[in-house]
Amino acid sequence: MAAALQVRRLGKRFGAHAVLREIDLAVREGEVTCIVGPSGSGKSTLLRCMAFLEAPSEGEITVYGAPLGFRVTESGERQRLPDSDVARVRRNIGMVFQQFNLWPHMTALGNVAEALRQVRRLPRREAEARAMAQLAKVGLAERARHYPSQLSGGQQQRVAIARALAMEPRIMLFDEPTSSLDPELTGEVLNVMRELARAGMTMAVVTHEIGFAATVAQHIVFLDDGRILLEGTPQSVFAQPWHPRLAQFLETYIDRGAAVLLQGAPA
């Protein structure tokens, strides 16, 4: 299947510290790609590079064939593209953050309608109608007039997803979308994401939700210490944890799962 977003030989350094090294990755059209790995493995940095919130130090990212942020010339030199060009390519991408990042001075509806009004220049009525439709999709139509401070974390994240979807991106990037939520609220966000995946949205998801990754993703990327250690289908990656580093990583999840079961046992 065709790559919607292609990462080639990507490296990212912060000072002398190499966070990502020689990353090659294809986010394929219509697929869910889950990026998993231990803390500090560089997964969030990789996703932020895919939205050009971080500028890669090396390599290239293309979105439907168009270079994002840097162009590699025929002589192999990297050339920074102007912001307007970055913005044009970024239009294909919707981003959802761990911290939701809703704008606190706008209602849920205002958050979703903002870019429709400012970027698409839609009249207020039309922008709000479209925003309302997006909120309905994530089950929050009746919360449209609430401010973020009046919503639960799960509801805020669903508004953030609706905000990203309103601009009709072809690829959705999720940066640990449930990591700031307690388990009860995690479910409602994952359900919205499952729905989105079922509808055929191309998604790249950095997550600690191994269960979600195993059941929803077509493509698992296991990152360790800034490199891709393993990748493939969930079956090939999770069912045979033949790599010691992956086995060790999954072990901690099994331990944590067991702990939850024990705590939840009736007295």
Place this chain on the structure above:
Amino acid sequence: MKFDVGLILSWIPAALAGLEITIAVWLAGGLCALALGFGVAAARRFGGALVDRALTLYVALIRDTPFLIQLFLLYYGGPFVGLELEPYQAGLIGLTVYGSAYFAEIIRAGFEAVPVGHQEAAICAGLTRAQMVRRILLPEMALLVLPPVVNMQILLLKETAVLSIVTVPELTMTLTSLGSEHFAFAEALSLLAGLYWVLVEVTGALGRFAERRLARLSFAA
């Protein structure tokens, strides 16, 4: 010697005239100081490293000296460099410059307190940098700085008393001169303190009202 309440009552019309001037110079000076402080903070944030360094020095120079001395220098020292100012002009310029340094610091901290993620979300949604600043950064900053701005305006209100030394006939000058005329300082200063107290309480209540009204626009937990 006895505390003369009758004397205080007889001063009320004069005191109200002084109060009116106090309020006028405070509102004018406070608003100009806020505007200049915003300009300084915005220039520091968006104007590049050199502008930032120059304005850091400006803020330091003003914060490092007492308002009394600054106003003295402006009004009595100004003529030596060809700067002849009326008392009101000196008072207004003095308040504006003095307050601007503090407002600049409040607003700088406000800019820094707006989460970077909120700005990134705007850029990811397709807003241009200018749109992001206008629609996200400035409103969020304004909400964050409301309490310290009200606090600073209260401080400036009381600093208007210093304008009496350059003969602006505001509340402090009016009542201290009545006090020395009648040799009744306790009465004069009691009335003076009482009137400032009322003015500050009213301002503080307005600030709290605004904060309550805007509370739901603040950051979610």
